[in-house]
Amino acid sequence: MNIHQINLNQLKGFETPFYYYDLDLLNETLSKAKSAADKRGFHVHYALKANFNDRILGLIQEKGFAADCVSGNEVQKSIEAGFSASQITFAGVGKSDKEIVLALKHQIFAFNVESIQELLVINELAKENGVKAQVSLRINPNVDAHTHHYITTGLDENKFGVPNSELEKAAAVLRGCEHLELLGLHFHVGSQITDINVFKSLCVKVNEWKNWFEERGTAIKVLNVGGGLGVDYYEPDAHPFADFEAYFEVFDKFLERTAQQEVHFELGRALVAQSGSLVSKVLYTKSGVKKNFLILDAGMTELMRPALYQAYHKIEKLGTSENDKSLNYDVVGPICESSDCFGKEVSLPESERGDFIAIRTAGAYGEVMASRYNLREEIRYVYSDQI
Ligand SMILES: *Cc1c(COP(=O)(O)O)cnc(C)c1O
Numbered sequence: 001m002n003i004h005q006i007n008l009n010q011l012k013g014f015e016t017p018f019y020y021y022d023l024d025l026l027n028e029t030l031s032k033a034k035s036a037a038d039k040r041g042f043h044v045h046y047a048l049k050a051n052f053n054d055r056i057l058g059l060i061q062e063k064g065f066a067a068d069c070v071s072g073n074e075v076q077k078s079i080e081a082g083f084s085a086s087q088i089t090f091a092g093v094g095k096s097d098k099e100i101v102l103a104l105k106h107q108i109f110a111f112n113v114e115s116i117q118e119l120l121v122i123n124e125l126a127k128e129n130g131v132k133a134q135v136s137l138r139i140n141p142n143v144d145a146h147t148h149h150y151i152t153t154g155l156d157e158n159k160f161g162v163p164n165s166e167l168e169k170a171a172a173v174l175r176g177c178e179h180l181e182l183l184g185l186h187f188h189v190g191s192q193i194t195d196i197n198v199f200k201s202l203c204v205k206v207n208e209w210k211n212w213f214e215e216r217g218t219a220i221k222v223l224n225v226g227g228g229l230g231v232d233y234y235e236p237d238a239h240p241f242a243d244f245e246a247y248f249e250v251f252d253k254f255l256e257r258t259a260q261q262e263v264h265f266e267l268g269r270a271l272v273a274q275s276g277s278l279v280s281k282v283l284y285t286k287s288g289v290k291k292n293f294l295i296l297d298a299g300m301t302e303l304m305r306p307a308l309y310q311a312y313h314k315i316e317k318l319g320t321s322e323n324d325k326s327l328n329y330d331v332v333g334p335i336c337e338s339s340d341c342f343g344k345e346v347s348l349p350e351s352e353r354g355d356f357i358a359i360r361t362a363g364a365y366g367e368v369m370a371s372r373y374n375l376r377e378e379i380r381y382v383y384s385d386q387i
Contacts, residue, residue, distance in 0.1 A: 276363025299333020
């Protein structure tokens with residue numbers, strides 16, 4: 001059920017703030033993504049870091065997605081949620097020995113490796129544990145994602161991936177690692193990418209690197225092109241779904257591959273963002289000399305994206321009537337930080353203490369980033385079928 005269809009009296013039964021998850025929308029999103037990928041023979045891993053809420057993860061697992069993890073605990077969580085080890089990839093620039101051993105013991109599908117040193121460490125730990133590990137090399141494709149610099153990961157100056165100048169050496173090192181098997185190549189250029197041309201540029205780079213390895217006699221079985229597909233934070237109701245068809249079509253059209261080569265994706269945000277809203281109540285209203293403030297009971301401790309990278313989220317008052325007068329508000333939280341602000345000069349129907357405010361498109365990188373700063377309460381969530 002869309003958040004605007006909920007009867008406010010029903011919302012009053014739940015203590016705010018809480019995440020509201022629209023499971024129907026989530027289901028529909030997952031179906032669209034899955035069928036667009038399936039018909040092209042593509043494999044989609046869900047990037048758990050976007051949201052690992054139990055029911056959300058359960059639905060994603062049931063739909064047949066694989067898992068993309070960035071910590072040992074995420075690997076463990078995926079196993080517990082029912083993903084098979086053969087569906088799990090483990091990425092990240094700083095995997096600890098303990099995390100690597102956990103993943104080796106589960107015999108996961110692949111490690112996405114980010115440096116030569118990491119290759120050697122995984123090889124050593126695999127040897128100690130008497131197993132062989134499948135690895136993909138993360139290559140930094142130097143493609144500008146045209147997104148916020150904090151969520152750009154594919155440029156030469158970023159910390160991610162094996163530097164291009166070291167790939168020759170990495171290939172040689174791999175040949176000497178008896179406990180590693182090279183599965184393929186891994187790329188990820190950034191997040192919240194809405195310009196489809198970025199993915200076209202990525203395909204060009206992937207083709208180049210694939211050829212580069214094949215020319216040197218290294219077989220590439222898997223091309224993992226990462227995630228990053230963006231969603232519409234401005235008009236969540238007009239555009240509740242990312243354009244999965246157009247997205248997968250670009251790769252289908254521009255990625256050179258044989259029938260045996262698998263193409264893997266790692267989508268996070270595009271699968272879950274629109275299904276979540278942060279529901280909050282107005283605690284106080286304040287009128288300064290130049291400003292009106294709405295002080296909410298939710299803050300950066302519940303949704304950090306605006307404070308962390310100046311992210312925009314649509315803010316709406318729930319249950320408004322058409323003739324309400326509008327005012328411009330700075331919508332802020334209760335945390336003792338000036339960056340604890342959800343939006344400045346937001347036009348909203350005149351609001352008062354006790355009104356419900358929804359912060360939309362909060363299903364990705366919302367609940368998972370919640371913190372206990374200021375000793376705030378544990379994060380709460382409500383699923384649409386509880387209302
Ligand atoms: C974060 C991340 C993803 C998911 O990114 P989205 O923008 O949420 O799709 C995929 N792959 C890697 C390696 C990541 O770090």
